[in-house]
Amino acid sequence: MFFTYLRRELRRRRKAALVVASGLALGIALVIVVNSVSSGMNRAQDKVLESLYGLGTDMTVTKAAAPPGEGETTRRPRFEFDAQDNDDTAEQARDLVMVQGFETLASSTVAQVGKQDGVGDAVGGLSVRVMKVNGQFRRGEAVPAQPRQGGPGGGTGGTGGGGEVQGGGAAFDVDSYTAYGTDVTEQDLGPLTSSKITSGRTFKATETNAKVVVLDSAYAKEKSLGVGKTLTISKIPYQVIGIATADSGDAAANVYLPLTQAQSLAGAKDKVTTVYVRAKDSQRIDAVKQTIQKNISGTIVTTSADLADTVSGSLSTASDLASGVGKWLSILVLVAAFLVAGLLTSSAVSRRVREFGTLKALGWKSGRVTRQVAGEALVNGLFGGALGIALGLAGAWLITTFSPTLTAQLGGGGGGAGGGRMFGAGPAGQGGPGSTSRALDIALTAPVSLTTIGLAVALAVAGGLVAGGFGGWRASRLRPADALRRVE
Incomplete structure (x- = not known):
């Protein structure tokens, strides 16, 4: 009877x-x-942070460089070349x-960090910059001085001096990489986990002191290097065993080699x-940070x-909009x-006074x-939920298909914790000399999870119950006499 009347x-x-x-x-x-857009924002931000941190990394421990004292200067690169008098064509x-x-930090700090309460694993790494200078000197030639003309009495005067050196000089190329x-x-x-090996292989656990390297794909292409070729650092040849491509499109370093x-x-x-x-x-990341x-002492702990907090640009703006204004708008x-x-539903009940009065x-x-x-209201809610899920999935599909591009601006060496790129400008952007900000383009997606679908179903049921409860309360207050008064 219930379902027949309902239908x-x-x-x-x-x-x-x-x-x-x-x-x-x-x-x-x-x-x-x-x-779904908020979830896409989180994924995009995670992708940016992975390029800075590495997959699976929750925080980093570092030690800030001490500012130079009075009268001290920062370390400057200094190159010394041997004199080669016998061969001025030799390349330096x-x-x-x-x-x-x-x-x-001392390597023992890694073990010390690993023993702290709440720490699952700790790994050390060393970030360096390689500056390569190569070229040659060119020896100049001594040119005799020309006789001086127009001396007293119209005669020829003496020479104009001891001559001069002409030509010569130097031509050097400077290459710098991380x-x-x-x-x-x-x-x-660590940082290599944010890249995928696209050619060759990664390191073996036994290669702790082996002369092998893994190159970033962009750097390998620039230098025309591939698996099996050799990269020379400080006159030491290193065999290229693998090429890695960063998931975010921007690698943590140009070259990876064993820590030792x-x-x-x-x-x-x-x-x-x-x-x-x-x-x-x-x-418990915040608690672990405080413990370390x-x-x-003397360490800086930077979490994801x-x-x-340092990521700016359209990604940050869209994230704030999705998490702030968007949520409040959807709630309203x-x-x-x-x-x-x-x-x-209540209005429909008012129009059905005679019907409900007669039934009572x-x-x-x-x-x-x-x-x-x-x-009746619950069925309306479920139907509305199904229609809403279809519309929501269509909207998320449109966003993902057209993939609007967002820009994440990563701050340079501003000195604050987590200020920008972890490599090149120093971990977390803590201020390597000459560090600059960089932009990273991320395509926005709008993934719809089962949790979101479940939330939609719950909202549909809740909406039906709210409407049904309100309308049912009005209907339950009707008296049979109302039906007789409404009979025309």
């Missing part, structure tokens, strides 16, 4: 049911789109490998610049949240849809009338 009433009031369902559908569709080449970004010493025994943590080799080249034995940390529980800073529209559904006169209890009205 008949919904068919008889199709237009009213469609209006109620459409209002709920619009609110639910907006919630789905906002949630020198490499200078310098630790960049931060003050170095290199990163990686702990090859722990390759699931990087320490040897930079003269930083048993030193690291960065300790990458993975927490046991991602919900408290127990290991710290880095996220959803509340409005619920109210409209409730008012329309025939013996229907108030609870039965309430359940009947609530059932």
Whole structure:
């Protein structure tokens, strides 16, 4: 009887049911789109942070470079060349490998960090910059001085001096690139994890001191290097064993090599610049950060949240819009849809006074009338939910298909924690000399998760119950006598 009456009433009031369902559908569709865009914002931001941090990294531990004292100057690159008097055509080449970004930490700090409460894993790395100068000197030629003309008495005067050297000089090329010493025994943590090996292979755990390197694909293309070729650093040949392509399109370093080799080249034995940390529980990252800073003095701990605060540009603007204005807008529209559904259901009950009064006169209890009205509203809500999910999925598909491009502006060496690029300008942008900001383009997607679909279904049921509850309450207050007064 319940379902028969329900089906008949919904068919008889199709237009009213469609209006109620459409209002709920619009609110639910907006919630789905906002949630999917917000999720896309988070993915885009995670992609940016992965290019800075590396997959699986929750925080980094570093030590800020001390400012130069009074009368001190920052270290400048210095190249010294041997004099070669017998052969002025010989090419001169020198490499200078310098630790960049931060003050170095003792390698023992890695183990010390790993023992802190809440730390799941810790790996050290050394960021260096290689400056290569090569070229040759050209010896000048001594040219005798010309006789001086027009002396006294019209005669020829003496020479104009001891002559001069003409020609000669020097022509040198300067090449600079970043290199990163990686702990090859722990390759699931650190900057190399944000890249994929697209040619060759990655390091083996036994290659802790091997003369092998992995190159970033962009750098390898620029220098025409491939797997099997040789890269020379400070006159030491390193075999290229793999080419890595960064997931974000911008690699953490140009060259990756075993940590021990990087320490040897930079003269930083048993030193690291960065300790990458993975927490046991991602919900306790702030607590782990405080523990490390408290127990290991002189260190700076930068979390992914710290880095996220420094990301600006259209990505940050869109993220703020999606998480702030978008959520409030969707909530307001959803509340409005619920109210409209409730008012329309209540209005429908007012127009059915004679019907409900007659039913109660025939013996229907108030609870039965309430359940009947609530059932109709619940069906309207479920129909609106299905329509809203379809509209929401269509909106998310359009956003993903047309893929609007957002720009993430990563700050340079501003000195604040998490200020920008972790390599090149020093980890977390803490101020390597000459560091600059950079922009990273990210295509926006709008993924719809099962959680979002579940939320939409819950909202549809809630909307139906709100409307049905309000309308059922009005219906339950009707008295059988009202039906007799409405008979014409």
